[in-house]
Amino acid sequence: MMGKCRRQIASRTDKRVSVMNEILNGIRVIKMYAWEDAFAKVVDDLRKNELVKVKANSIWQSLVMGTFWASGKMIILFAITCFILTGNQLTAERIFVAMALYNACRLPVTLFVPFALQFLFESNVSLRRVQAFLELEEYEQLERSSTVQNGHILSKYADGLDSDEKTPLKTNDMGMSLQEATQDEGEAYVELKNFTAVWEAVESDDSSEAAVAVKNISLSARPGQLIAVVGPVGCGKSSLLSSILRETRRVSGSMVVNGHLAYASQDAWIFSGSIRDNILFGEPYDEKRYQEAIRVCALNKDLSQLPNGDRTLVGDRGHALSGGQKARVSLARAVYRNSDIYLLDDPLSAVDSAVGRYLFDKCIMGFLKLKVTILVTHQVQYLRNADQILLMRGGEVIASGTINQLKHLSTFADILQETAETYSRRASETESLTPHSPQKVVCEMEEIFEDDDDTLIPTSEVKSVYMCFVKKMSRYGILV
Incomplete structure (x- = not known):
């Protein structure tokens, strides 16, 4: 007892x-x-x-x-x-x-x-x-790929060691086969093959269960590629990035991440300190790299309006930043690290359309153009610039390809419309007119799916946009 x-x-x-x-x-x-x-x-x-x-x-x-x-x-x-x-x-x-x-x-x-x-x-x-x-599972350390260029591998179990150097390598008696790697030495990349992961089991008094994070994901990202991940709310977009960060437990499949990671979360995190400290985040100060990060993240104007510039204290004890400013500071923190792989979890959703376009052009397509970039977004106007689009639902990738390959799929248009309406519904709770209104999203989707021969946007949707304009006009405007 x-x-x-x-x-x-x-x-x-x-x-x-x-x-x-x-x-x-x-x-x-x-x-x-x-x-x-x-x-x-x-x-x-x-x-x-x-x-x-x-x-x-x-x-x-x-x-x-x-x-x-x-x-x-x-x-x-x-x-x-x-x-x-x-x-x-x-x-x-x-x-x-x-x-x-x-x-x-x-x-x-x-x-x-x-x-x-x-x-x-x-x-x-x-x-x-x-x-x-x-009794927890051993943490699997990420392994970099081993490559051999213009060389020959000799195993102590191989036959014919005294013969010519070009004797083909045989499989040893342990059943291990050696394959030539296709990646260049030191190349940064992310590769997932049939990868399934779960969140850590939640222990309770009488049960233990683990929630599935992602299922059967296959992905290959190389330097200079922009991978866009889209899908409705709760489909596993952020969980995919968390899996690459090794915050989930692998169940099956394989994942190889070669290179240093930088991550910008959807909910921008700012600690108590100066803006410079938030961007440096313990890294040594490099004036050129710091100013470049400030420029591409559109922070110059904001810093000029603060009383002490980038030395202004923010957080619980200092100046209160807006949601867009927090998102840009968080993005600048990731950019300043000069990593090989960038995981961006919808950083453009917290800013207006003009600033979002600037961040996409100058930062993602400009400063990060030679990096491995995986961007989670629900803004369809940026998809035409993506080298590959992953369409997710229920933790799975249901379709992947370029915008030209996916625009003919009815599922693609339906999910984009559903995602846009969900985000606009959330935004309408706080604002009467949001930058992601359904009518605007329809216009953006029309631009994306515009084709000489075919289009996925029916004319009724276009008419609804004009009807919206008419409804917004006053009675005097209609008379004129």
Whole structure:
């Protein structure tokens, strides 16, 4: 019972400490919204739930200590009573010998053994956690591809070592075959083959389950290529980038990432500090590279309007940045690292159309034109510049190719329309007129699918755009 109580106490204590850490980390927000009483009640409830088991454990400990002091007298009384009832003669010699024997056994039996069992159960809680950690799958280190150019590989198991140098290599007796690599030495690339990954299993009291992140993904990205990933909300676009970052657990397939990664998340992250510190992010300061990152991320005008330029403090203790400014600072942080592979999770959604076009032309198509770039986006006007488009739904790639290859697929147009309407619906909750209104998206899609022979946008959709213009006109405008 004491062991069971200790396990439950440890579990409830961990939960309370975890909640308390979250409260301390977000104490500024809690103070700002005057949520002190609500969170204090949460902690009090967790503590009361914990004290229930602490009280039960204390009762068992009290019984152990009470047994230690009362057991000697009770056992001697019981032994003498049984000795007399069995017809034996009781003498002082036998009484003192029995008392000495029971007193010698009392300490280890009534105190040491119970406390040893208690500490054993407590250590069992820690051992279970260590065991759970050790039973996790080994982390698979990303391996760079090994290449051989204009050379010959000789295995110690190969036959014919004394013959001509050009003797073809044979498979060794371990069944290992050597193949010539097709990549150049040091070339950055990302390659996935039938890759399936899941999020780490969520442990609970009675179940353990893992949510699928991506399924059966095949992707090949080389330097100078722009890979666009599109699809409806929740289709696995961000999960694909997380898988490349090794934040998911591989189930099947293979993934090779050769090169240094830079990542710009969909939710821009800014820490308390200056804008320069947020962009450098611990990297050495390089004036030329820094100014280039500022320029291509359209931050020059914003920095000129701040009181201390790029030395202005931002975050919880400093100047409040808008959503678009945060997104551009986050993008500049990734650009400044001068990595080989760039994973951009919809960085253009937080800025207006003019700034978005500037970022796409100057940063993605300009500064990053020689890099491996994987761009998640829902803005269809940028798809014509992509070397490859991945159309995702339900964590899977249902179609891939260039815009000319995909524009004849009805599924492609349907998913783009669905994605645009979803984002416009979200934006309309905060703005009366958004840069991604359905009518604008229809026009953008019409430009993409425009063809001399065929088009996927029916004329009824075009008419609906003109009808929208008419509805927006006042009665005086109609008369004119």
